[in-house]
Amino acid sequence: MPLLSWHRQNWDIVHPFIDLSKTNEVFNLKSLQHYVAGVTDxxxxxxxxxxxxxVNMPRREIYVASHAKENFVLSKIHKDIASQLVSLAQNDECSNQDIVQELSSTIGDxxxxLKSLASDQNxxxxxxxxxxxxxxxxxxKFLINLAVAEGLMKM
Structure with a gap:
C-alpha cells in the first residue's frame, strides 16, 4: 500500500489495517484529509x-465512490499513465519495484x-x-485536484 503514495515519502498517510468495527479507528480515519488505508472487511x-x-485487491477491481466520480473523469494524463503501467506490467524483465519507480518518476514530473506554474514566491x-x-x-479538474492534494493550492 505505501507504494500507492511513494512519491510523497510521507508514511503518516498510510494506515495498513483499519478495523471497521472499531468506531475510534473509523472516526480517526474520517478526520484525515488524505489517506491510504487497508481494510479486509x-x-x-x-x-x-x-x-x-x-482498490479491491482480491478481485482486481477499482471502485470510484459516487460522490467522487466527477473528480475522477479520465483525461489524457490518466490514459497515458495507464498505458505506461500496462506496458511495464507486460514486460517480463520489469520488476514490481521498477514499475513503482517509473510511476513515482512520472508523478514527480x-x-x-505543476510547481512551475506557481504564481507566488511560496x-x-x-x-x-x-x-x-x-x-x-x-x-x-484533475490538475487542480492534484495541486490541492499535494499541498500546492488552497481551495
Missing part, C-alpha cells in the same frame, strides 16, 4: 463515505510541471494558473 464497499477510490498555485491554460475540463 468486504462491507467497505457499502461505506462510500470512507473512500473516494477503493507531473508535480514538477510556490503556491492559484486556480487561475491552471484554468488560463485552455485545457479540457477533465484535465483542468
Amino acid at each position: 468486504p462491507s467497505i464497499e457499502d461505506k462510500e463515505y470512507l473512500f473516494d477510490v477503493l 507531473l508535480i514538477s510541471n 510556490g503556491m498555485l492559484s486556480p487561475d494558473c491552471i484554468t488560463s491554460r485552455n485545457l479540457t475540463a477533465s484535465k483542468e
Whole structure:
C-alpha cells in the first residue's frame, strides 16, 4: 500500500489495517484529509463515505465512490499513465519495484510541471494558473485536484 503514495515519502498517510468495527479507528480515519488505508472487511464497499477510490485487491477491481466520480473523469494524463503501467506490467524483465519507480518518476514530473506554474514566491498555485491554460475540463479538474492534494493550492 505505501507504494500507492511513494512519491510523497510521507508514511503518516498510510494506515495498513483499519478495523471497521472499531468506531475510534473509523472516526480517526474520517478526520484525515488524505489517506491510504487497508481494510479486509468486504462491507467497505457499502461505506462510500470512507473512500473516494477503493482498490479491491482480491478481485482486481477499482471502485470510484459516487460522490467522487466527477473528480475522477479520465483525461489524457490518466490514459497515458495507464498505458505506461500496462506496458511495464507486460514486460517480463520489469520488476514490481521498477514499475513503482517509473510511476513515482512520472508523478514527480507531473508535480514538477505543476510547481512551475506557481504564481507566488511560496510556490503556491492559484486556480487561475491552471484554468488560463485552455485545457479540457477533465484535465483542468484533475490538475487542480492534484495541486490541492499535494499541498500546492488552497481551495
